[in-house]
Amino acid sequence: MRRLLPQALVVIALAGGTWAFLAHDKAVRLSVDGRQRTLHSFAGDTGELLDDEGVRLGPHDAVDPVPGRPLAHGDRIAVRRGKPLDLTVDTERRARWTTAATVRGALRELRVPAEGAYLSVPHWAGIPRSGLVLEVRTERTVTVTADGRERTLRTNAGTVRDAVAEAGVVLRGPDTTFPPPDTFPRDRGVLRVLRVRGERRVREEPIPYPAVRRADPVLLRGAEVIVQAGVSGVRRVTYAVRTVDGVRQRPRVLRSETVREPVPRIVRVGTRSARVPGADGPHRAAMARCVSAGRPRYAPLGDRTFGARKLYVQPGALPWPDCGLGPNE
Secondary structure, eight states: OTTHHHHHHHHHHHHHHHHHHHHHOEEEEEEETTEEEEEEEOOSBHHHHHHHTTOOOOTTOEEESOTTSBOOTTOEEEEEOOEEEEEEETTEEEEEEEOOSBHHHHHHHHTOOOTTOEESSOTTOBOOTTOEEEEEEOOEEEEEEETTEEEEEEEOOSSHHHHHHHTTOOOOTTOEEESOTTSOOOTTEEEEEEOEEEEEEEEEEEEOOOEEEEEEEEEETTOEEEEEOOBOEEEEEEEEEEEETTEEOOOEEEEEEEEEOOBOEEEEEEEEOOOOTTOSSSOHHHHHHHHTTTOTTSSOHHHHHHHHHHHHTTTTTTTOTTSOOSTTO
16 A cells, blocks of 8 residues: 555646646637638637747738637637738729738728629639739719710720710711710719711911001102002911811811912102201291192192292292282291
8 A cells, every 4th residue: 555655646646737738728720811720729818829820910910809818629710811902993093901812802891882893803813912903993873975865874884985885876987075085984974975077178368468668768758659569468278177066166277378478568658858948937838839830739748848948948939929928827
């Protein structure tokens, strides 16, 4: 008995330790981005378990249950890595992070409507750790007006041109749309088709002639003599004329060429003074009548007055007693 008692005590101690060991050992399932494994751990909480397994968490990673929660036998821990998403939704570009495994899951997570939408990457495709570039065009309602008719449809078209084509409307030649064909069709937008018809027209237009005035010291001041009559030139102009939905637009010049150069109008302008020393007193009109012998068209008034004054300074008023050349004239 004395020999068996120490051995029994050792066995009891070992059994107690084993039961203590088994009491703290927990079997758990760990999943990292869908890859699962079962392991035994003495960790007290989720965070401690992840540290023991060398799983480092990034700022965009998600863990369920959250780190710090006490760990129990049979627990399931799921780690979902955050992945960058370069997302464009209806031309609006956004930088996002997602822990979803597929495109469908990411759209659901980010609350992007995917029903009827165009996706640049299939909805079932997985998202790698490095991230993904994804374009989404949601389904919208647009109204196309063309040729006096309206057509309303649901579309995920990326351009007005594509939406118009889906409505069964054909753009021909210079036809266009408003908004412009390459713009994005917004939800509840009205897309107007503009029927454009164009033609070219040629028209001859006058070119105004310039007026050239040249000083002439021989002519009296105020007198003008036309040396050369002006002649307008001619230019041939080609216009582009458009009608948009029956409304004529402002013509646009395509080409202009000179057919005939204009001929300038040349005028001699007198600069000679009509004053004659010694003949400033007599009335100019009376002297002009006398020198022209009562014929007013004999010479221009300025020339007649000038001639009369030249004669006046020689014999005075004596040769014309009845011409009214008194001192008050």
